[in-house]
Amino acid sequence: MSGMHRDRVKATPLKKQNRIRLLIQLAAAAVLNGYAAGFMKGKIFTGKTKLFCVPVLNCYSCPGALGSCPIGALQAVASGTGRQISFYVLGILMLFGVLLGRFLCGFLCPFGLIQDLLHKIPGRKFKIPSGIDKTGRYLKYVILVLVFLLPAVLVDGFGLGTPFFCKYFCPAGTLEGGVFHVLVNGQLRSLVGGLFWLKAAILAIIIVGAILTERPFCRYFCPLGAFYGLFNRFSLYGIRMDESRCIRCGKCETVCPMDVKITKKINTAECIRCGKCRAVCEKEAISIRFMLKTKQEKEQL
Amino acid sequence: MRMKRKQIAIMILRAAAIVLGILFLVIGILRGEPGEILFKAVKICLECIGIG
Structure with missing residues (x-):
């Protein structure tokens, strides 16, 4: 390719x-x-x-x-x-x-x-x-x-x-x-x-x-x-970073319109939840969570 | 353990915000604030548009 x-x-x-x-x-x-x-x-x-x-x-x-x-x-x-x-x-x-x-x-x-x-x-x-x-x-x-x-x-x-x-x-x-x-x-x-x-x-x-x-x-x-x-840090709708999957490639930070340092702290007051970081993450390290559960966590349960 | 404590703290914060939010909403309605807001919102707000 x-x-x-x-x-x-x-x-x-x-x-x-x-x-x-x-x-x-x-x-x-x-x-x-x-x-x-x-x-x-x-x-x-x-x-x-x-x-x-x-x-x-x-x-x-x-x-x-x-x-x-x-x-x-x-x-x-x-x-x-x-x-x-x-x-x-x-x-x-x-x-x-x-x-x-x-x-x-x-x-x-x-x-x-x-x-x-x-x-x-x-x-x-x-x-x-x-x-x-x-x-x-x-x-x-x-x-x-x-x-x-x-x-x-x-x-x-x-x-x-x-x-x-x-x-x-x-x-x-x-x-x-x-x-x-x-x-x-x-x-x-x-x-x-x-x-x-x-x-x-x-x-x-x-x-x-x-x-x-x-x-x-x-x-x-x-x-x-x-x-x-x-x-933003405790809202029911939020995003979550799975540290074990993240390879620190920095793609998420490059596309973030609010320049959030996603790999350091994802749920900051600046994140507008646009979802761009999640879309570019090839390792699926970033996920949406509602309440305290992500989709994967729910599936595991 | 630390994670669990953090999750409990988040849940307490959420519950407190929801309870306070509902409480404030009810107090505001009882004080007649929606009517006051409607009174302001149905007329062109001269301050908002840079005239008044």
Whole structure:
């Protein structure tokens, strides 16, 4: 078998995994933003399904959004009078976190999908230097703390706070809601000012970043990713490395979009459960586990 | 032995997270938070889109 042909054969499981994941990501984005009329009418959905928070970053001002954004909802409740924290949203996030961990980032988050698609644009790709990368990853935890703290602590004379993350940073809101509404709604367009351009600049940086490197927003800025990362080590859905099968070839680490040092520690807070490592492992050392059991362990039982 | 302890710790963490998650969810519903969220979510959020 020629080397080139062998490479093609080896690439098949990875391509298959990527295709399945892309289909699930597209389906999730379509379901979460299934209010097609909103895009045509330039309005947002006003039905009761918005009582529920979706478990991913999906702006509730997106014309198609059928549910509420958990980060927006957390801040909306905290910035109102009388409540410092939304137990409702926290409960939803904890339950999804313990069930799936960052699988939600890898398979279901529309903003993750957007970054994945942007990264497919051909051109030179970069790896962030490991020192900056390692330190930068802590930033999302700082942002997570601020998401909880700022709307509740920094309040005006009436006790009302500001949803700081949504207002000054969230590129998902700018892309999914802002750009669309400003384009189709003349009234809103007339209100565009410095704040919009600040957010547009942040979005532009994230877009360029996502073209050049994999998932920069998820790595460094996403408070939801940080939250789910806290559950990744003990979530019911996870992955497992069979040390006895691993030959330390490093292929899994080469394909990992989050640059996880898989051979050292597989269930880190950074793993988005994309399954690429599992697909490239020829020794089948990496497996999916649900609860504490892998498929092989179940078969053995 | 060490592995077993780790597995027990993981199971305790999971159980605690599930119980707390359900508890928080119920408290939030009783406090009327879903209504508050719906009220915010059915209007275009000017802060979210960079206007307000």
